Amino acid sequence: MHTALRAFAVLAVLAAPFPATAEIVPEREDCMRPSPALVAALFDWIGAASGYEVAGVKTDPPAIFFCDEGDVLDYPGGNALVEPGERGVYDYEARVIYLVGPWDPEDPRQRSVLLHELVHDVQFANRAWECPNATEWEAYKLQEAWMAEQGLVAEFDWLQIWFWSKCGQTPHP
Numbered sequence: 001m002h003t004a005l006r007a008f009a010v011l012a013v014l015a016a017p018f019p020a021t022a023e024i025v026p027e028r029e030d031c032m033r034p035s036p037a038l039v040a041a042l043f044d045w046i047g048a049a050s051g052y053e054v055a056g057v058k059t060d061p062p063a064i065f066f067c068d069e070g071d072v073l074d075y076p077g078g079n080a081l082v083e084p085g086e087r088g089v090y091d092y093e094a095r096v097i098y099l100v101g102p103w104d105p106e107d108p109r110q111r112s113v114l115l116h117e118l119v120h121d122v123q124f125a126n127r128a129w130e131c132p133n134a135t136e137w138e139a140y141k142l143q144e145a146w147m148a149e150q151g152l153v154a155e156f157d158w159l160q161i162w163f164w165s166k167c168g169q170t171p172h173p
Helices: 008-014 036-050 055-059 108-126 132-149 158-164
Strands: 063-067 072-075 078-081 088-091 096-100
Touching: 036 055, 036 108, 036 132, 055 108, 088 108, 096 108, 108 132, 132 158
Parallel strands: 063 096
Antiparallel strands: 072 078, 088 096
């Protein structure tokens, strides 16, 4: 089950202080950097599938770093823990994508994580959102469509994603 593919918007709720932040490095032996051509192709797909303008983000893409489960990411609004099973995180203020290692651009499921985080970059470049969480539903729907084109089944927990997509609401048990 790939329910752990959440972006920064979901992690923002975890902004409580943590003991220490992880050292995030751009290069790692177990992570192959996505090529500029791959990033551009994913932006093109997002533009075609969503109708969003992507020219600006293609010429100035977000930074991409690698991290591990359990790392604490230092964000302007506080710290966020990379939860077990989490595969990607997007910091919309700094325009930084964190891919959880190990990461291989040849793996289409891992490419779908990058696509999801790039969707967030496009979303914030194109419109104002009620809250960061509101971007999640659309990002997952686009990720699901891309995965289907690759012959993959997205096994997302849509009820959980619906809750993640809510602004200012605590889900009622």
